[in-house]
Amino acid sequence: MKKLFVMLMLCAPMTLFAQKFGHLDSQALIQSLPEAIKVQSELEAQGKIYENDLKAMQEELQRKADEYDKTKSTMNSTKQAETEKALQDMYTKIQQTAQDNQQAFNKMQQDKLGPILQKVRDAIEQVAKAGGYVYIMEQAAGQPIYINTTLSKDVTAEVKAQLNKVK
Numbered sequence: 001m002k003k004l005f006v007m008l009m010l011c012a013p014m015t016l017f018a019q020k021f022g023h024l025d026s027q028a029l030i031q032s033l034p035e036a037i038k039v040q041s042e043l044e045a046q047g048k049i050y051e052n053d054l055k056a057m058q059e060e061l062q063r064k065a066d067e068y069d070k071t072k073s074t075m076n077s078t079k080q081a082e083t084e085k086a087l088q089d090m091y092t093k094i095q096q097t098a099q100d101n102q103q104a105f106n107k108m109q110q111d112k113l114g115p116i117l118q119k120v121r122d123a124i125e126q127v128a129k130a131g132g133y134v135y136i137m138e139q140a141a142g143q144p145i146y147i148n149t150t151l152s153k154d155v156t157a158e159v160k161a162q163l164n165k166v167k
Contacts, residue, residue, distance in 0.1 A: 019134040020134060021152040022133045022155040023138070023152050024136060024137075026120060027105070028084040028140065029159060033116065039112045039116065042112065043109055046105060047105060050105060057094045058094060061091060064086075064090065107158075119163065126162050127158045127159050139154070139156075
């Protein structure tokens with residue numbers, strides 16, 4: 001029994017060194033994909049549309065508020081209350097529009113980037129299986145504190161090549 005235990009203890013470190021580790025920069029990889037670049041520009045364009053719409057609404061609210069401030073002294077109390085209510089309603093509408101735009105933007109982002117991210121995940125998995133990697137870790141975004149490049153291979157180029165095959 002002791003001999004078996006000693007054999008296991010001697011073999012265990014060998015199996016640890018036989019494991020392969022890889023790392024990649026998925027952000028750089030995704031940003032290099034033509035379809036991701038196209039989606040990013042579509043998202044930026046839609047974001048500008050939402051931003052311009054909100055800016056126009058805010059400018060209209062500001063214009064009406066300034067107008068109200070100038071004419072407030074000449075209004076009766078009923079007209080003041082109606083105008084203040086209208087201004088409050090406009091403000092509420094702007095807040096709701098901002099929330100709706102954010103939700104629509106997030107959905108658009110998820111719908112358009114989701115398939116690209118899945119394609120990248122599939123390519124990473126294929127490279128990992130083909131290369132016999134135990135782990136492939138994210139290099140960017142501060143994930144690992146240290147990567148020993150002699151023991152861990154950068155597989156970004158391999159995943160990119162795999163993605164090019166999939167097209």
